[in-house]
Amino acid sequence: MKKKILAIGLAAAMSVTAVGLMAGCGTDGASITQITVAFSRPASSGTYGAFNELVVNSDGKSIDEARNDDGLDFAENVQYSNETGTVIADVAANPQSLGYISLGAVAANTDKIKAVQVNGVDATVANIESGDYKLSRPFNLVYKSYDDLSDLAKNFISFIESTEGQALVNEDYIGQAENPVAYVPYEGDETTLTLTGSTSVQPLMRDFIIPAFQEANPGKNFTINLSGSGSGQGETDAVAGNNDMGMISRELGESYTSQLEAHTIALDGIAVIVQKDVRLTNVTFDQLYNLYMNGTPIQIA
Amino acid sequence: MGLFQKKNTIEQPQPETVDRHEKKKKSDSLDIFDFSGELAITVRDLDLFYGEFQALKKINMEMPKYQITAMIGPSGCGKSTLIKTLNRMNDLVEGCRVVGEIIIGGLNIYDRGVDLSALRKNVGMVFQKPNPFPMSVYDNIAYGPRTFGIRKKGELDEIVERSLKQAAMWDELKDRLNKSALGLSGGQQQRLCIARALAVGPQILLMDEPTSALDPISTGKIEELCEELKKDVTIVMVTHNMQQAARISDKTAFFLLGEMIEMGDTEQVFSAPSHPETERYITGRFG
Amino acid sequence: MVQTAANSPENPAPAHGKRGDINVTRFKDGMAKYLFFVCASLSILAVFGIIGYILYASIPAFREVGVFQFLFGTRWNHNSDEYGILPMLVSSIVVTLGAILIGGTIGIFTAIFLVFWCPDKFHLRYNGQNKFLQKVVNGFNKINLRTFFDQVIKLLAGIPSVVFGYFGVAVILNLIRGGDVYYIGKGALASSLVLAIMIIPTVTSLAKNALEAVPEHYFEGALAMGNTKAQAVFRVVFPAARSGIISALILGIGRAVGETMAVAMVSGGSVSFPTSLFQPIRTLTTNIAMEFADASQGNTLFSALFATGFVLLVLVLIINFSINLVPKEFKGKRGNKVLNGEKTAVVYKKKGLIPEILKYVAIVLAFVVVVVLAALILFILINGIPNLKWDFLFGESTYQHPSLVPAFISTAYTILITLAISLPLGIGAAIFMVEYAKPGSKLVKVIRTFVDTLSGVPSIVFGLFGNLLFVELFGYSVWAGSFTMVLVVLPTIIRSTEEALIAVPVSLREASYGLGASKVRTIFKIVLPSAFPGIATAAILAIGRIVGESAALIYTSGMLITTIGAAANPGNMASTLTVFLYMCWAEPSSGLGYDQAYATAVILLIITALLNFCVYLIQRRVKKKR
Known part of the structure; x- marks a missing residue:
């Protein structure tokens, strides 16, 4: 008796696991006819700030204005x-x-x-550079003052703005250095650099800049701490002195303009994304505004 | 291949089919026992094993109705084991196996299909250590009747009063019915447990060293109570106290190492035991 | 009691030795007392300090927003300076109630099953010839099922909550969606289910203890009266264990209210009322985690987050306080005092269908638990083991291809630093409370209340505090994380040590004093060794807590990929294993995703199992000694 029950129990356990795992394979995106749910980043995110500021409805009102001035949710x-x-x-x-x-x-x-077109324009580096793709924002490094930065931090910035650094930045972003020059490796003894803030800036640093920076300085063993969960943290840490530089993926927040300096290192687009099989190809600002503020579904033709 | 060859070869005493049918029909009722006979309990060729160890060997006993039967013997002689087989409390013990018959009220209680609830309702038990539930006095006594479907307040009240009177505690406790039973003294707790057992109307009351944890005055009260109770119920008592057995029991059985050495009228056992071991035990020369 | 004995060191017996010895002893005694007092003061300072600070820091928010507006406002948008927590408060309560309703019920019934109906062993039979299968079957039959279940449940109670979050994301959300893409799945139901699974082990093991503590003779007494086993269990034993079971539930509630990261993974994060089971919501703790990044000292958001912490603190206080309201004994229905003595024939009937039904409920629910727990463990193992690659576990760690080595190092550092500080402090404080403070002293009672309160504070609040104090002091670093963890584990250590010390019989101390031993000698040679198993268990539990912590560490020692060289210095930032696990979900990159997460979860499972095994060994040794 009991052994049977136990056997059944075990079998059930395995089947539930199997079901759970198989369910993870996802649903068919191609048959979807409308977009009903929208994801937002939390308020500390630079992407959130830039997106809400840039997306305007047909009356020219941005999501930010609606939320902060009109008290809408x-x-x-x-x-x-x-x-x-x-x-x-x-x-x-x-x-x-x-x-x-x-x-x-x-x-x-x-x-x-996949990324969809916004207002009929593809989300590409070229379109951002030309200004056709409207959803873009700067990546900034922020600090109290450039003069007080450590030599390593200054050298790090010089690497980003060097010809080598700009080549890396330009792979997925738009470099902002006007006349890049060749990089001069770091001469000092400092080894630790702490960067906190935006999760949007982190891939640029993690995948491109930091490994190359290390490589460009053979014989040095840097410890570069790259952490944080949003642009807000980059700013607050910079004010509190908890990092060398903060990373933010928008313009410097208004309340910090008197305390911090911002150094733009790149332009980045904000891509509107859907599941890869969904047949949606284009969204307009108005559709985005209405989806986020009024819950109006976006129909897929 | 070998699946069907290795059958369970141990022979189980199969109850007769007719009996089982009858029991099934009656299974809703608690009165499956017929206590009209002279004997309350008959034990026949009872062997009991704990795993490999044989704790009781070929026990044969007859306990007459409305008498007190005392079971004596040194520690480990099997008397507590035996008393627990009488209402099948040792079913709880893992690896415990019983061979033989115990006939109570016309039924072999080890037959399949015997309802344990019905058995224990009719064969109540009082333990060595008083074990009142952590409830009020009233709820302790009403507990049994409630589980047997008595919900009406009037009936419960009556049972509580009658049981407490039977246990000669009514006057002590009638003003404390709503107090916790755990606040009573040890002797009171034990008598409360007797009252609790009486509340479901048992025909037989098993007492496993009921006074061993009590002082002499409480012990005296319980002995008096037993004398009173045997008008209505049959009592089986395990005791270590020789004087107690001599004072209150009608029959005495002496056990040694899992065997029943002798059983007879108490007077006879104590004055002229037929076995030398019994005499040596009673006179305190071993045990 | 101890105090009478404590007089002897004041007048040490002039037994043998010179006068100088006595002075030395006196000096040592005085020093020791002083030392323990310092430990106690530091611990108390920490405890009072954090609670006081939370209060202090939340005042500006209450003042600027207004207490009423803060508690009953329905909008939270710090860009427009609106701080109302009502939707989050309601969500927290709803999610917690859901969790306790599901998890608590299942946990209690599982405990009942384990104590009363769980078979001791598999009774598998195999008559075939295959030697290997015979061995397997015999092996299965040898397993003691109760011990096995017991250990599995303890194991699950120790698994980091983030692992439950993954289970929620990958299994529960998919089951909820059930193919219907209309439901995103995140929301109150998913959160409640994840929390329910998380608290089942806690509730089960505590309820089991409570049921086992009920004296056997209650059970026997009920059976002897003709109760069936089910009746005896549900009508006598269960009510007798009531206070313990309610405490188990309340502890479960505490864990559910305070959980942050696992809930953040499945709740959806919108500030809205839980109007439907699938409405995305945000609880109080996840609110702190999500808004944390924007908070800096001096802005209203910062204060508002502390105020959220303060509200959580009050919730925890209410919960703790309600434990004390649970009556120690249960009272049955009241009987009549005046009885009428008329005789009527009473008919006894066989009743008791409900307990029998409950018995089957217990069995069924226990199997649900077996299924869910088996699913959870299989889920981790099936997904994790194929990803346990040497390079990932022990290889070089780079930004593109992170390995677990930095996380191992950082976890080890965090454990070492945290214990090195919290053990002496906590044990010293406990010694002061038990051995030196006057018995029944009001101070001790106050300390105890504060310590208990602190132990219920959600760890995200410690993260907030640690970010403010220790990150300022040490910068983002393992040091900052470890000091924060000191605050997290200190209450557990103080209370467990205190209990272990109290459990040492007074007679042992008296015997030592009677031989002329000084107080310090008695404490170090007699009391502490006797209490050692309890203290060691407390230390292991603290390690478990450190290993499983995520919320308090993310904003103190950082959530990041780092190199082995950097992790070797605790002055740098580094993520512990659990934070690393969370990061796999929160910030996946090319070398960091679900594969790495499951592998990490397997490692955490192994560590938890090892810690449990240590506790088991200690407890077995203690049992053997007795």
């Missing part, structure tokens, strides 16, 4: 997703949703998601 179908990575995971898991992330983060995840 996001519609009920808007969910928060903590980090850049979770937006990708969430959108990939739900074909009826869309979200926005740094354009630089799209290329590595095209097996799960």
Whole structure:
């Protein structure tokens, strides 16, 4: 008797696991006819700030103005997703949703998601540079004052703005150095650099700048701490002196303009993403505004 | 291949089919026992094993109705084991196996299909250590009747009062019915447990060293109570106290190493034991 | 009691030795007392300090926003300076109630099953010829099922909550969606389910203890009266264990209210009321985690987050306080005092269908637990083991291809530093409370209340505090994380040590004093060794807590990929294993995703199992000694 029950129990356990795992294979995105759910980053995110500032409805009112001046809330179908990575995971898991992330983060995840046109313009580096693609924002490094930066930090910035650094930046972003020169390796003894803040800036640093910076300085063994969960943290840490430089993926916040200096290192697009099989190809600002603020679904033709 | 060859070869005493049918029909009722006979309990060729160890060997006993039967013997002689087989409390013990018959009220209680609830309702038990539940006095006594479907307040009240009176505690406790039973003294707790057992109307009351944890005055009260109770119920008592057995029991059985050495009228056992071991034990020369 | 004995060191017996010895002893005694007092003061300072600071820091928010507006406002948008926590408060309560309703019920019934109906062994039979299968079957039959279940449940109670979050994301959300893409799945239901699974082990093992503590003779007494086993269990034993079971539930509630990261993974994060099971919501703890990054000292958001912490603190206080309200004994229905003595024939009937049904409920729910727990463990193992690659576990760690080595190093550092500080402090404080403070002293009672309160504070609040104080002091670093963890584990260590010390019989101390030993000698040679198993268990539990912590560490020692060289210096930032696991979900990159997460989860499972095994060994040794 009991052995049977136990056997059944074990079998059930395995089947539940199997079901759970198989369910993870996802749903068919191609058959989706409308987008009903929208993901937002939390308020500390620079991408959030830039997106809400840039997306305007047909009356020219931005999401930010609606939320902060008119006291309106996001519609009920808007969910928060903590980090850049979770937006990708969430959108990939739900074909009826869309979200926005740094354009630089799209290329590595095209097996799960795709970027759609905004106002009929492809999200490409070229279109951002030409100004046709409207959803773009700067990446800034922030600090109290340039003169007080450590030599290593100054050298790090010089690397980003060097010809070598700009070549890396320009792969997925738009470099902002006007006349890049060849990089001069670091001569000093400092080894530690702490950068905190935006999760949108982190891929640029993690995948391009930091490894190359280390390589460009053979014989040195740098410890570069790269952490944080949003642009807000970059600013607050910089004010508190908890980092060497903060990373923010928008303009410097108004309340910090008197305390911090910002150094723009790149321009980045904000890509509107959907699950990779969804047939949606284009969204307009008005559609985005209405989805986020009024919960109006976006129909897929 | 070998699946069907290795059958369980141990023979189980199969109850007769007719009996089982009858029991099934009656299974809703608690009165499956017929206590009209002279004997309350008959034990026949009882062997009991704990795993490999044989704790009781070929026990044969007859306990007459409305008498007190005392079971004496040194520690480990099996008397507590035996008393627990009488209402099948040792079913709880893992690896315990019983061979033989115990006939109570016309039924072999080890037959399949015997309802344990019905058995224990009719064969109550009082333990060595008083074990009142952590409830009020009233709820302790009403507990048994409630589990047997008595919900009406009037009936419960009556049972509580009758049981407490039977246990000669009514006057002590009638003003404390709503107090916790755990606040009573040890002797009171033990008598409360007797009252609790009486509340479901048992025909037989098993007492496993009921006074061993009590002082002499409480012990005296319980002995008096037993004398009173045997008008209505048959009592089987395990005791280490020789004087107690001599004072209150009608029959005495002496056990040694899992065997029943002798059983007879108490007077006879104590004055002229037929076995030398019994005499040596009673006179305190070993044990 | 101790105090009478404590007089002897004041007048040490002039037994043998010179006068000088006595003075030395006196000096040592005085020093020791002083030392323990300092430990106690530091611990108390920490405890009072953090609670006081949370209060102090939340005042500006209450003042600027207004207490009423803060508690009952429905909008939270720091860009427009609106701080109302009502939706989050309601969400927290709803999610917690859901969790306790599901997890608590299942946990209690599972405990009942384990104590009363769980078979001791598999009774598998195999008559075939295959030697290997025979061995397997015999091996299965040898397993003691109760011990096995017991250990599995303890194991699950120790698994980091982030692992449950992954289970929620990958399994529960998919089951909820069930193919219907209309539901995103995140929301109150998913959160409640994840929390329910998380608290089942806690509730089960505590409820089991409570049921086992009920004296056997209650059970026997009920059976002897003709109760069936089910009746005896549900009508006598269960009510008798009531206070313990309610405490188990309340501890479960505490864990559910304070959970942050696992909930953040499945709740959806919107500031809205849980109007439906699938409405995305945000709880109080996840609110702190999500808004944390924007908070800096002096802005209203910062204060508002501390105020959120303060509200959580009050919630925890209410929960703790309600433990004390649980009556120690249960009272049955009241009987009549005046009885009428008329005789009527009473008919006894066989009743008790409900307990029998409950018995089957217990069995069924226990199997649900077996299924869920088996699913959880299989889920981790199936997904994780194929990803346990040498390079990932022990290889060089780079930004593109992170390995676990920095996380191992950082976890080890965090454990070492945290214990090196919290053990002496906590044990010293406990010694002061038990051995030196006057018995029944009000101070001790106050300390105890504060320590208990602190132990219920959600760890994200410690993260907030640690970010403010220790990150300022040490910068983002393993040091800052470790000091924060000191605050997290200190209450557990103080209380467990205190209990272990109290459990040492007074007679042992008296015997030592009676031989002329000084107080310090008695404490170090008699009391502490006797209490050692308890203290060691407390230390292991603290290690478990450190290993499993995520919320308090993310904003103190950082959530990042780092190199082995950098992790070797605790002055740098480094993520512990659990934070690394969370990062795999939160900030996936080319070398960091679900594969790495499951592998890390397997490692965490192994560590938890090892820690449990240590506790098991200690407890077995203690049992053997007795």
